[in-house]
Amino acid sequence: MSNEETKKQMPNAVDLILDGWVNSFKALHTFQxxxxxxxxxxxxxxxxxxxxxxxxxxxxxxxxxxSISGELNANLQNTIQTINNDQVSQLLSSWMSQVEEINHSVQAISASSSQVLLDLFTQTQVQLETNVKATLDQQQKNSSDVLNKIELLTEHIKETNRILLPTV
Known part of the structure; x- marks a missing residue:
């Protein structure tokens, strides 16, 4: 092989090595x-x-x-109906009405607090998903920028190599 052929093959070998290096970065970028x-x-x-x-x-x-509340009310109604004494019956009826009001209040508070917690959890999940997506998008942008700079650096090294090797 002549000296001239060796000089031409040197830049090509360096170009192949640098291309392999850049392709490795591209594969890593795609994987990420x-x-x-x-x-x-x-x-x-x-x-x-x-x-x-x-x-x-x-x-x-x-x-x-x-369901449990309905069963309780039905049982209380049955108990009231089985009692013959009018005064006791009226007392139990009044007491049952108060128990129903308390039960409805507790159910309303319980349902609203459960719904508030679920809504809060949903909002938190949406915000968390948005933040994760934004972070991943920023990471992708940074990764693309690094890849572009590596490609530019590689081309610069290749050009420098082409200029320097023939003069050696």
Whole structure:
């Protein structure tokens, strides 16, 4: 091989090494992008599943609470009807009305506080998802910027190598 052929092959070998180096960065960048997307999808899916199951649990609790309250009222009505004494009957009827009012108040407070907590949890989840997405977007932008700078640096090294090697 002549001296001239060796000089021409040197820049090509360096170019191949630098291209391999840049391609490794590109592969890493692609992997990071895919990982970020899958992480965000998993996060969103998991959070939505938690919210759905929480809503279902609260609905079931509300149904059971209403069922128990209905049974209590029915039992009290039956007890009142079986008592023959009018004065005791009126007293129990009055007491039952007060118990019903208290029960309705407790149910209203309980339902509203559960709903407030669920709404707060939902808002927190949405905000958290937004923050995670923003962070991943910023990370992706930074990663793209670094990749672009590496590509520019590589091209600069190649050009410098082409200039310097023929003069050697």
């Amino acid at each position: 992008t895919e990982l970020a997307e899958k992480s965000l999808q998993t996060f969103a899916t998991t959070q939505k599943d938690v919210l759905t199951s929480t809503r279902e649990a609260l609905s079931k609790i509300e149904e059971e609470k209403n």
